[in-house]
Amino acid sequence: MRVVLTTWGTRGDVEPLAGLAVGLRDLGAQVRVCAPPDDDFVTLLARAGVPLVPMGPSVRSVVANPKPPTAQDALRLAPELVAARFETLTAAAEGCDVLLATGLMPVGARDVAEALGIGYVYGCCQIFGLPSRYFSPGARPGTPSPQDETDKRVLWEQDAQRVNALYGEPLNSHRAALGLPPVDNVRDHVYTGRPWLAADPTLCPSQGMTDLDLVQTGAWILPDDRPLPRDLEAFLDAGEPPVYVGYGSMAAHAPADAARVAIEAARAHGRRLVLARGWAGLVAADDAGDCVVVGEVNQQALFRRVAAVVHHGGAGTTTAAARAGAPQVIAPQIADQPYWASRVAALGIGVVHHGRTPTVESMSAAFDTVLRPEVRAHARVTADLVRADGATVAAKLLLDRFGR
Structure with missing residues (x-):
């Protein structure tokens, strides 16, 4: 089985994929990771023995500035990341059986999988960004919700509108070029109805926290046997x-x-x-x-x-x-x-x-x-309650569901 894993984000987004990649490789799968080209991530994936396909700009060039990124920075970055996914993932996923995407709203990943006719899974490391009746969405670039709005259903609908404003045009432009129909709700299209949660159930209990059919595998931990300096x-x-x-x-x-x-x-x-x-x-x-x-x-x-x-x-x-x-x-x-x-x-x-x-x-x-x-x-x-086998659990699920 051949698997391509992809993310764009900080080390907290890249290292879990390295852990999952090792879990997949240990079960006999061929794995490659599409991730930002930062030196830190090149070193991390080399230590894990996993091939890296560089994708998009370096994360450090975006976030490691004296001032935090602005909404205008996000508006410029969004179409750049969408284009990078369509270009890089299309080549990297050729001949693969499944594409799994995590990190900063991986718009374009599901669409590449759709165009290639392969499986797709969205994974996340926390429940914070999943629509819920119990908590409100986090901040996102775009038109903010009215301060007096308290209906969580309305707040999550407005969150979806902000995602559409960021990613809708570039996504549907690339889909049209591939002969694919447009997407109306980008966020829910990315998430699918059955996202995977790579978080420990003791630290991140998820039962009933979202209306989505969540699959909680446990955290994807990369084993580390390096001695301390x-x-x-x-x-x-x-x-x-x-x-x-x-x-x-x-x-x-x-x-x-x-x-x-x-x-x-x-x-x-x-x-x-x-x-x-x-x-x-x-x-x-x-x-x-x-x-x-x-x-x-x-x-x-x-x-x-x-x-x-x-x-x-x-x-x-x-x-x-x-x-x-x-x-x-x-x-x-x-x-x-x-x-x-x-x-x-x-x-x-x-x-x-x-x-x-x-x-x-x-x-x-x-x-x-x-x-x-x-x-x-x-x-x-x-x-003693925190599990260490989440990457193996997820790897077995991928093999069972998408293995040829």
């Missing part, structure tokens, strides 16, 4: 478990003065600190020996050795910390991050930092709670 190992061995602080691919959205705030708050609790550089380029506030700055490392190994994990609330980091039994402080910035923060708090395995910009006082108050023994105990119990 020697200097990091030495730092960890030299004292009590430190606090980890990192904001991943959040560049423009990373809290101001995040490094200094975290270091001073950790020191107030007698804790050392591991600071992840990330796309925000965090650096130590001084040259004291109680802080070490790291680049991309094995989080699965590192998180088992820290006192707490402070992060932005991405699905991947939340899951990695939960699997490791590490208490979490989440300072959510955008998109689904408030949802993951709320789940961590509800499970008693961490706290939410309310407010996008932590201060030394507010972060120190979060440490007051998250460093308590009972939070660590809850985190360790929850770690």
